Amino acid sequence: MSTNENVIKLSSLIAKSLATREAAEKLFRYARNIKSDTVIFDFSDVDFASRSFAHEYAKRKAIFEKKVLERNKTVTVRKMLALVSIRGDSKPEYVHSDYSKPLHISLKNL
Amino acid sequence: MVYPQMLKEYLEYCKYRDNYFKNGKLNLANLRWFYPSLTLLLREFIVSMNVSNFVYPSKGNITDYFKFICNPSSISTSGSSMPVIEAKRMDDSYMEHIYKIAFSGKFEERTAVQNDIKYIFGEVVANIDEHSKCSKSFFTAQHYMNKGFFEAAFLDNGITIPGTFKQKGILKDLKDVEYIKKATEGISTKEGGGRGHGLPSICKIIKDMNGDILIVSGNGALYINGTDKYLKEDMVYSLSDSLKLGGTLVSLRLHMPINPVDFYKDDYL
Numbered sequence: 297m298s299t300n301e302n303v304i305k306l307s308s309l310i311a312k313s314l315a316t317r318e319a320a321e322k323l324f325r326y327a328r329n330i331k332s333d334t335v336i337f338d339f340s341d342v343d344f345a346s347r348s349f350a351h352e353y354a355k356r357k358a359i360f361e362k363k364v365l366e367r368n369k370t371v372t373v374r375k376m377l378a379l380v381s382i383r384g385d386s387k388p389e390y391v392h393s394d395y396s397k398p399l400h401i402s403l404k405n406l
Numbered sequence: 407m408v409y410p411q412m413l414k415e416y417l418e419y420c421k422y423r424d425n426y427f428k429n430g431k432l433n434l435a436n437l438r439w440f441y442p443s444l445t446l447l448l449r450e451f452i453v454s455m456n457v458s459n460f461v462y463p464s465k466g467n468i469t470d471y472f473k474f475i476c477n478p479s480s481i482s483t484s485g486s487s488m489p490v491i492e493a494k495r496m497d498d499s500y501m502e503h504i505y506k507i508a509f510s511g512k513f514e515e516r517t518a519v520q521n522d523i524k525y526i527f528g529e530v531v532a533n534i535d536e537h538s539k540c541s542k543s544f545f546t547a548q549h550y551m552n553k554g555f556f557e558a559a560f561l562d563n564g565i566t567i568p569g570t571f572k573q574k575g576i577l578k579d580l581k582d583v584e585y586i587k588k589a590t591e592g593i594s595t596k597e598g599g600g601r602g603h604g605l606p607s608i609c610k611i612i613k614d615m616n617g618d619i620l621i622v623s624g625n626g627a628l629y630i631n632g633t634d635k636y637l638k639e640d641m642v643y644s645l646s647d648s649l650k651l652g653g654t655l656v657s658l659r660l661h662m663p664i665n666p667v668d669f670y671k672d673d674y675l
Contacts (some may be wrong), residue, residue, distance in 0.1 A: 301487055313530035316535055333440055344521065346528040347603055347675045372521065376668045382675065390606035398583045398626075402646035405407065405423055 302332035307341035314345040314373075320352035324360060333362055340368035350380040408636055410629045412620040412657045413643070417642060419447040421647045426451075430459060430621070436620040437463040440471060442546045442559035443620070443657040448472075449490060450544065452560060457620075472654050477630040493543035493560050518666035522615060525669055529604040530560050530656055536652060537595065538564025554662040583626030583642045590628065607675050612625055614667045617660040622651050633661050 304327060310319045327335040345353075354367065357364050369377070409417065426432045432452070440448075451457065462469040527545075534543045540562035547558035568585040571577055574595045577588055592606045610618050613632035621628045627643040646650075669675055 308619070313524060313528065316532045318535065344524050344528075345536040346525060346532065347607070348529065348532045351603075378642065379675060380669055383532070392607045398581060398642040399416070400408070400644045401407075401627075401649060403420065405650040 300336070301335055302330050303336045303338050304330070305338045305340065307339075310361035312341055312343050314342060314349040314353075316346070317348050320349050322355045323353070327360070327362065327364075329336070329363075334365060336365045336367060337361050338367050341372050342370060342373055345373045345376045347376060347380065350376040354380050356362055364371060410488050410618065410620065410631065410637060410641065411669075412441075412618065412659060413622075413629060415441050415443045415657075416447070416620070416622055416627070416651075416655065417649065419451070421445055422448065423451060424648060426455070426457065428662055431461060432459065433594065434463045434472065435461045435463040437468055437472070438465060440468070442548055442557050442653060443561075445546055446490065446544050446559050446561040447655065450542070450563070479583075490544055490546045493534055493545040493562065504601040516548060518668070519664050520613060522667050524613060526608045526658070527558070529608050533604050534560065534654075535560050537567075537570050540564030540653065541591070556660045556662075556664070557657065559655065561593045561655050566575060566587045566652070566654055567621070568624045568626060572593070581626065581644055582624040583628055586621050587642060588625055588629045590630070592609065604675060607669070610674055611667050611669050612660070614657055615660055616663070616665045617658055620657045621654070623654040624652075625650050630657055633659075 304323065306314065306323065308321065309326060314320075323337070327337075415580045422432060422434065422437075434448075445584075457642050463472055528583055532546075533538060543560065543562035543564075545558070545560050547554045547556065555592050565573065566582075568580075568582040571580075571585045571588070577585065577593065581590070590609050592603065609619060609630050613630060616633060618634060619630040621630075622645075623643045625647070627645055629641040629643075631637050631640050667674065
């Protein structure tokens, strides 16, 4: 952790890969307990943020009671946070190439 | 009937399992090869059923490997052998280990593919974490240089994808495979916006990376086909109770050359 009390280094608190919603929840829970009206999230050494993390992070940041500053965001983290912000709740579409009835398999068929 | 290779692995496991239930002995004499899916399935079956009565594979090196994977200490993030780890505990050091094993040797585009894999693995683990209610979840992977593909598998003993829908009362009276299909189309069992992105995004990404995915959960199996020229399309299967999986298996194969995908573009996420 950084020596500054209101700076949270995410790679130390969570990991270099920010994968889960739970990780975002943990971050804001930790930030809430810091005795300062402003918290600084330091993304140095973070090499990846998943969409799940980014979505939960953005959601919680929007309603967080303290001022949040961010620093040292890598390109991949920037891209993911931007993507979540631009696309909002719209979902990717996966269209299956088959809509026929399921084939039934039993041990006897094998 | 022609089945996708990864489904054949699952069906082979079911035959071993059925044979054990009938004879009280796990007869693996004709086992010639382990891929990650079969590794996880057999390992979990042996551990959870406390199986001690075996006929070992007739090939010596397969027997050695079989004994290795059945040893609890083979859950590891070190060494050069294929490790089995608890999926929920997948961390940075483990991912580095996977890259080392999976992409040993010359591998162009390594960084881009690593990011793709990190995204895919992260989403699968997040799904297990948030939906499965499992007590155990495992992961393993291997790169088969000579065969020209990388395979990874995740297995949990949770309530299954159909079970999650049924428990929440969403989309009633479908066949199990239809629930799996709905999940891959982005129907979420969680309330609130911005959910249900994980499975459709990884299906699209893996397909475009020159890969295939198999999801087996409860009485359903879904095969997303990116490369199998004989099948040409995605396949959906209803499994009889003798082939049912009490949990969820997600297996994926990426064929060489892996095509890196920039998932920040083109509506992947």
